[in-house]
Amino acid sequence: MSQGSTQTKAADAPGGTAPSMHRDDVPQLHTEVLLDLTNVSLSFGGVKAIRDVSFNILKGEVRAIIGPNGAGKTSMLNVINGFYHPQQGTICYKGKTRRVMRPYIAAGQGIARTFQNVALFKGMTTLDNIMVGRSLKMKRGLFWQILRLGPAEREEIEHREVVEHIIDFLEIQHIRKTPVGKLPYGLQKRVELGRALAMEPDLLLLDEPMAGMNLEEKEDMSRFILTTNDSFGTTIALIEHDMGVVMDLSDRVVVLDHGIKIADGTPDEVSSNHKVIDAYLGVA
């Protein structure tokens, strides 16, 4: 794809998924459980962030986690990728029950994520940011790297190719060499998605991928998420406040309120659930 084509819309994007494509058009057959959380509780001192929550994420689905502010959604993601350690409950990933969990172990097991407030390496270029996502895939030892010879050089080139593909896919060729700190918010979010994709994750956690975006940016982002899910079969768990987006993108939705799970089901089921409506409208 050339530099000029960054403005082109969905029609000729890799995968060719139209932004308007609705989940209902595609028959979904997800049966294998990728991640299973049972009776998870997390508290900070006296504050109970998550109370006895159980739900699962099926392989290949798009799972949304929604809820009002302070419902414990981000805490949930932090539990899944090992930043927080729940006091109670079991987490079973790829059929194995976890004991000790650390972010780098989670990353090694194929869990990638983006952050609510965009956590990028601000001084580095788009290209380098996404290259960092390949860290775990690059295995050549320190010695070769210092010399920058033979295998290490080849490895660098191989991974660079993968990264260029991701850059093409996300249509950010024009900012390849720009330090990400200088980019507008919407593009930063896109670079962050790119970094997560570079990890070739089995489970992709997106924390408010469309926060602060305008309609066009949201449509682009939706398209990238759907294409990632459809073409690469990546399982996605996302937190999002825009209900339209949640309804369009997700296969199943889990609703949290004050750390408690109040609903779980398809978007239609959840949106007609009284508890959910109450939680959002603030009925006592």
Place this chain on the structure above:
Amino acid sequence: MELAHKIFVAPFWEMSGAPDLFLQVLWEGFVAGTLYSLIALGFVLIFKASGVFNFAQGIMVVFGALSLVGLHQLGVPAWVALALCIGIMFVLAWTVERVVLRPLVNQPDIILFMATIGLSSFLIGLGEFIFGGEPKTMITAELGLPSGAIDFAVAGGFVSLQKIDIAAAVMSAVLVTVLAVFFHKTRIGRALRAVADDHQAAMSVGITLQQIWVIVWFAAGIVALATGIMWGARSDVSFALEIVALKALPVLILGGFTSIPGAIVGGLIIGITEKLAEFYWGPLVGGSIETWIPYFIALLFLWFRPQGLFGEKIIERV
């Protein structure tokens, strides 16, 4: 008028009147500058990766040099001693990560800075305990470093270059090049810059902070060892060397705390300026200009370019 002439005219007359002398002073400044650069480089490495100003860098220089000389005094062949010292630097890096840094994860930078002050006191004590406090002579010849001088005839006079100084300059250049390439072009280098920018994000892509910290402290240790050898060869190996490390502060302010090229250029500017100032303007005030002029230059720079010559400009979108 008389004074202005002495400050602004006479020194330059002197320079053009005796170019050989001028070149000699310039060379002295250049050599001192490369050594300042090396010390500053040690600081930059650790600051880049962890945002910590490592107060112990100076004592690491002394400790490296002392270990080398000490091991040799025990009858270990010079090259084996050098290899052992590199090993010691690794053990030091690993221990610092385990004992000092790991328990202080997520603490404010000032806490980590205090910890490095503690570390430097500890290393001074340990060094004196093991090797004693008296100055030692660097094992220059045993390490195959050249001695003597090369003289060049210049403009009717001659300039004399110490071979050891040439070796120091070459070695600094090699070390700096290797480190710069390593940190900018390799996976670990990228991981290191990633850690410097955002701990959480770095962890989420599978980078382990612990590993990165051991690597940078080890790299800083190697740089310290090299600095110790070169400074030790020019003077003695003693705890007074630690003071030299303070010269790295103006260098860092000049070059920027996060820039490897900045450390080099900053070091050279400071080295050359202080020697020229000492030689040509020193007599006006009774000498000793070189002890304060670096800080004076640093202060000037703080006015005009607080992030340093090469420092990353702080990008803040509001």
